Amino acid sequence: MTTADLVGYLSAFLTTLAFVPQALHSWKTRDLSGVSLPMYSLFSLGVAGWLVYGLMIGSWPIILANSITLILACVVLYLKLKH
Template sequence: MIALNTCIGAIAAICTTVAFVPQVIKSWRTRDLSGISLPMYTIFTIGVILWLVYGLLIRDWPVIIANAITALLAGVVLLLKLKSIAQC
């Protein structure tokens, strides 16, 4: 049986990860990233990567999976933002 704290962590991980999907879809489709803050997404992506490293160190699968996916999603938005700045 899975421990309650692992279940709560998994549900929280799913919620926070899925929350990024609409932003990625909108950014990808419209290529309008004018409302996206480059410093915020840079700091956030670094933070998520550090959470991923932390999850790996403590071997906590909800932390690992959620942050790996969130890092990918936030990284896509960050790269689109950098690309839009480079084209200006």
């Protein structure tokens, strides 16, 4: 594994992990007032696109990272739509 690969995997881990505290915060507080609906709509669609891209090129890091992010982003989107 090259240094660039390592930086890539670390970045993928961080940008995926980031949505855990947001989803937990939204779930616990049900405070979605500052969260933008267009953001989570566009973002969920984009992450679904990344997942399709990962499946098309057969890249497991892209498939895994975006599957987890898609679930977490959809939790926030669902709570935003509900509240």
